[in-house]
Amino acid sequence: MTEIGTIRNFSIIAHIDHGKSTLADRLIQATGGLTEREMEAQVLDNMEIERERGITIKAQTVRLDYTASDGKPYVLNLMDTPGHVDFAYEVSRSLAACEGALLVVDAAQGVEAQTLANVYQSIEHDHEIVPVINKIDLPAADVDKVRQEIEDIVGLPADDAILTSAKTGLGINEVLEAIVTRIPPPKGDRDAPLKAMLVDSWYDPYLGVVILIRVIDGAVRKGQQVKFMQAGTTHLIDRVGVFRPKIEQLAELGPGEIGFITAQIKDIGETRVGDTITDAKRPAAQALPGFKEVQPVVFCGLFPTDANDFEKLRDSLAKLRLNDASFSFEMETSAALGFGFRCGFLGLLHLEIIQERLTREYDLDLITTAPSVVYEVHLSKGRDASSIGSARTIGTDAAGLSIVEIHNPADWPDPNQIVEVEEPWIEATIYVPDEHLGPILKLCQDRRGIQKNLTYVAGRAQVVYELPLNEVVFDFYDRLKSISRGYASFDYHQIGHRPGDLVKMNILVNGEAVDALSMIVHRGAAEARGRQLCERLKDLIPRHLFKIPIQAAIGGKVIARETIAALRKDVTAKCYGGDITRKKKLLEKQKEGKKRMREYGSVSIPQEAFIAALRMGEE
Template sequence: MATDLSRIRNFSIIAHIDHGKSTLADRLIQQTGGLTAREMSEQVLDNMDIEKERGITIKAQTVRLAYQAKDGLDYVLNLMDTPGHVDFAYEVSRSLAACEGALLVVDAAQGVEAQTLANVYQSIEHDHEIVPVINKIDLPAAEPEKVRKEIEDVIGIDASEAVMASAKSGIGIAEILEAIVTKIPPPKGDAAAPLKAMLVDSWYDPYLGVVILIRVIDGVLKRGQQIKFMQAGTTHLVDRVGCFRPKIEQLQELGTGEIGFITAQIKDVAQARVGDTLTDAKRPAEHALEGFKEVQPVVFCGLFPVDANDFEKLRESISKLRLNDASFSFEMETSAALGFGFRCGFLGLLHLEIIQERLTREYDLDLITTAPSVVYQIEFTHPDPAGITQIDLHNPADMPDPNKIATISEPWIQATIYVPDEYLGSILKLCQDRRGIQKNLTYVGGRAQATYELPLNEVVFDFYDRLKSLSKGYASFDYTQIGYREGDLVKMSILVNEEPVDALSMIVHRGTAEIRGRGMVERLKDLIPRHLFKIPIQAAIGGKVIARETISAMRKDVTAKCYGGDATRKKKLLEKQKKGKAKMREYGSVSIPQEAFIAALRMGDDA
């Protein structure tokens, strides 16, 4: 039986990492009796170990709560626990589009952070009713009144009725539930109209196949119904309908305004794309819902097994991960130095780190990750034989002949950085060094908000780590992509013993190429062990060497057996050794240990 629309409340929780979002979700579940005290665990809605350890949400989760308000009526509360990180911004936008309101959770000790800001603006764009919650008020460093003023100054929403709470101690939970019922509006929709539902998220379950999280906008979705995905153009038969409380509960149907899940014998997550519109195959809706877009990988890198025998295991593991994450792409590639591996595309650096960690942890693989690079657009001076004038370059090793290239464009981002006053100077210098263009600098209380335009290439390396270390962990950072811009970009190759090492080649700006090259060769000099012959390590752009270091040869004391006697004998022996070394250098090969690769690729450019 469908619930009365006026009794439904769909809301999400917006918060920066570690501001208490998952803990608050736990308390709301506990308070409404979703789980008994025995069934409760920390961060109930975070399924993966990585989510719990890092305190982040990677996949959107939903839970349906039954709540009896002070007015004596029973309400159905649908909570969407959304990812908070910038890499998953599109998933967040779809989760927010499925709600009518949001709880804005701000840490009473830390105040408004960059990520909170990005997601709250998305929420405002969706015309949401926002309920401010000031969390962790029981901390010794808490300054709730200062944070209340900050919410009003920075975000521009009224925080005079902000709920004071501590999710950990259970303070203010009842007030939050009442605020959800009284302030967040019920959903709108027409139950008699043709079915129109939004696909909010999907994941692969080994027993059920692909599980699809949906929000019904109009009409009713029933078990046994033939549905059509409007963007993908495929039709499927719904064999299971239900909701999470947070345990799975099977239902006969999902009515207008409700959030739940369906399964329809779909085997591949790539078929169920986030943001797609579901409709009745026999009586379809006229128009799909707005806001759908194809998720494109932004950062690319190579993943290679440390042990070449693990290649098949890596292929299998990546294929399994792909079942659960359609935004992750991969294709096979080979490298002279690293053997067989895969070129993988990710939504961002956190996404890359999570996939890498899951492969290592869940599938017991030792991996080498090449330097992350972004997608460059290359415009040719003349069309090639196939008539192509522009290509997207994912791998620096595939760079075409520079003589054929008219322009190279790189992706740029607009970054918002929040930082306490005392660290501002070093953060501005960091942005300046990374070719940043300052757009804005404002102050809120004792903190500065800097807005910069930066090339994404400069950010993917180690920008976030440097930002955190320079600000002792206090700076917060969020970004949005703003398109491509032409740049003076060149391919920098690393040569070891005059042989190019394709895994270490990268695309850099001509202005910073020398610093990058010098940093890389200096580091490699320390990492590659000495051989019996001299090894030159060079960084080069085309035929021009821009940095060089030499690893001196190990030397056997061939004159040890000479005691006294004629000096010409010693000279003769040394001369013979010199010739032998020259010959060895000509034919000898340099073995670069895997640790050297890993360390060199982690280098960033803090040299």
């Protein structure tokens, strides 16, 4: 049992690539968590893709023993949180389990968008924040400028900011002393009914679901019957322990401690992040605040390029879902692409990671349809979701009309049934050097953005825009990075749904709609996007023996068209001399045949055409 006054729970918050995981490595090394031989770079990032990209996807925790300069032993619980906006809820639960945070800022790059977003979350949880300026050994490091930015942008005093180089180990002892002296110990009542927060969970093939918890009050022991208050399920604990970072089993976890439990749970869906765990026989009066269901934000279809891989894709998605309850999938069929799955993700990075893991870990070759977001459609009187594919009714509006949620363009109702469409909006914060500001503002205006704020701090502009999520999921982030040469940083949060003039745009090839290429667009941008897609398909679809029209249409109205010219076969080659009427007769006969072919001929669209057309925004 650990004395509560000697516990320090803290997390490391920073923008992507500012040195969070490297600093965690040095702290583990300095406290003897792992020997020199066991150490490896980014020891808390256990996925290959995390190490390769230098990002943290799953929050990790580790318990460290540290003897301070005053000779007292302390227990430090370090939580290494993801930095990306897609995992903001996971970050918020991790921060709720701590009393303090190390704010890591790159000495060369300064304060960036996600640094700010995560600091504000930390301040909301009433944390003691210790500024750490990292990478001071870089030639481009400007410590005084970064100190000024922390004071001006974040609003924290930075005179006593700790200067470190996580790579070389410089300043690590000062960081450990600051954790002990500046971060307060947790509070908790050992005799109160058990109340513990479910911080994270993942699937282990030998132990079942492993649950990371922070005990607030009471104690959790092996053999105890516990209840998950939001899920309403009860389980018998069969293992209690901590990560050092290797697993170490304990008899119990007391107030203020962070550790793990297992209870032979097979379905990760039962263990929802933010749930409250209490004693089944002596439950707590009320659950901890802040719990919310994680809802997918971006949807897209995943189809195997080889139809024989469908079962393999189903198994692979089921295996990935064991470790990540935040993404969902359901089966869908497409006339063009065959059988596949409609998947929901927390954001574009989440989508990219799942897609890359399917390709890399399960050796699958996939086609991804254009990403779409969740729209709320108000249907005309007497209509509901029962006649619309996978759509579901979420309520009624003031006029008593049904509101349905739609995320698949294939389910889009007939325009005559739609009274109003609402789309999700976000508030985006962009940090960009002054010289790139003009093109960034133009990009946001082109994407239907509403400027809310523009301020200048230390030679950089901070722009706050409200934008429709529909315009961001396509290629906004790529365009932002290319316009700013990689210097702009971007963070966002959702601010609800707003009415928008949205329509379904179909792509017709030889008069037939290709369902995989249909998308929901704003009426104002439909013509430009339709023309762009038609031009792209014209280059990608091979020529046939007859003309092929490619059209973009909204309902019955064609808004863009390109025509693929027919392959010409020289039918007059066998005519050597003679009357011109002989040649004309052969050409007329060919013309008739081509007209008949065009009526009955089906166009073969190669897989590459789908892949390239759906990546339209990336170039």
